[in-house]
Amino acid sequence: MATVPVITIDGPGGSGKGTIAHRVADCLGWHCLDSGALYRIMAVAGLARGLGLDDEAGLIQLANELQIRFEPDHIWVDGDDLVEAIRGEVAGAGASQVGSLPSLRVALLQRQRDFAVAPGLVADGRDMGTVVFLDAPLKVYLTASAEERARRRYNQLINKGQGVSLPSLLEDICARDDRDMNRAVAPLRPAADAVLIDSTQMNIDEVVKAVLDLAAQRGLTV
Numbered sequence: 166m167a168t169v170p171v172i173t174i175d176g177p178g179g180s181g182k183g184t185i186a187h188r189v190a191d192c193l194g195w196h197c198l199d200s201g202a203l204y205r206i207m208a209v210a211g212l213a214r215g216l217g218l219d220d221e222a223g224l225i226q227l228a229n230e231l232q233i234r235f236e237p238d239h240i241w242v243d244g245d246d247l248v249e250a251i252r253g254e255v256a257g258a259g260a261s262q263v264g265s266l267p268s269l270r271v272a273l274l275q276r277q278r279d280f281a282v283a284p285g286l287v288a289d290g291r292d293m294g295t296v297v298f299l300d301a302p303l304k305v306y307l308t309a310s311a312e313e314r315a316r317r318r319y320n321q322l323i324n325k326g327q328g329v330s331l332p333s334l335l336e337d338i339c340a341r342d343d344r345d346m347n348r349a350v351a352p353l354r355p356a357a358d359a360v361l362i363d364s365t366q367m368n369i370d371e372v373v374k375a376v377l378d379l380a381a382q383r384g385l386t387v
């Protein structure tokens with residue numbers, strides 16, 4: 166891990182981490198880890214197998230056994246494509262719930278670190294800079310106001326033709342923030358050496374450029 170450069174992008178749900186991480190990885194020709202997808206997979210696969218989302222032992226066994234393969238448009242989990250199933254609000258809330266189980270987080274550590282292969286990795290999540298990739302040469306903490314994050318999510322869902330209410334999305338986002346920031350293990354917070362980017366007033370291109378500029382300043386780009 167020491168020789169493979171890693172850029173970590175942590176932040177609350179809806180801050181745009183996933184989009185930014187993919188765009189930055191594409192620009193650099195690096196790999197990308199969507200760690201939230203792993204927690205979402207655990208929730209969806211656990212529920213499909215009749216496990217409770219508080220069944221730590223059962224979920225750990227599942228984490229150790231599941232065959233997971235990420236492809237650009239698919240996420241294969243024991244032969245099933247879960248790419249759509251993990252995107253919904255139920256999967257997100259379930260992921261937040263299983264993410265508060267300490268031993269499950271440990272069980273998923275190595276799987277995440279295995280993504281750090283040459284030429285480099287952009288990893289997004291909640292604890293990429295504070296736990297999983299402590300030595301990363303660039304750590305970004307990406308945030309935006311809860312209202313702006315709810316608005317972005319609302320527009321996404323409306324564009325997909327799904328009827329949603331903005332107040333209920335805002336409520337969900339605040340509840341998720343509260344759970345992610347106040348859990349005992351690996352709570353969401355900026356790493357001491359993270360650069361803070363507030364994207365409330367920025368578009369995607371501006372944030373991507375800000376991260377790439379930081380990467381260049383730290384000698385991570387050729």
Ligand code: DC
Nearest residue numbers: 178200201204260261264290291292
């Ligand atoms: O980034 P996301 O919305 O896909 O994450 C869904 C949930 O998964 C999030 O609310 C908390 C949990 N999670 C986590 O605990 N640790 C991570 N590194 C990534 C996600």
